[in-house]
Amino acid sequence: MLYFVIFKDKKEKEYKMFNNTIFNTEKEAEHFGKGSMRRHQEHKVVEYTKENYNKYWNNDKKIIK
Numbered sequence: 001m002l003y004f005v006i007f008k009d010k011k012e013k014e015y016k017m018f019n020n021t022i023f024n025t026e027k028e029a030e031h032f033g034k035g036s037m038r039r040h041q042e043h044k045v046v047e048y049t050k051e052n053y054n055k056y057w058n059n060d061k062k063i064i065k
Contacts, residue, residue, distance in 0.1 A: 002048035003029040006056050007041050015044060017056045022048055 003023045006015040018036065023029035026045055033043035046052045 005033040007043045
């Protein structure tokens with residue numbers, strides 16, 4: 001499985017993509033997320049699936065079928 005990191009400011013409700021880096025393990029993604037976030041941000045590691053790609057990856061909301 002592949003993973004990527006999403007983030008949000010603690011005041012916001014929705015997560016968005018942090019960057020376009022894909023990780024082979026959840027542990028690698030978690031380590032990257034912890035080291036990259038600022039204090040007022042929180043992160044989450046999500047699996048690289050079609051649904052997550054469409055939800056977080058594309059800012060212009062293109063849908064992959």
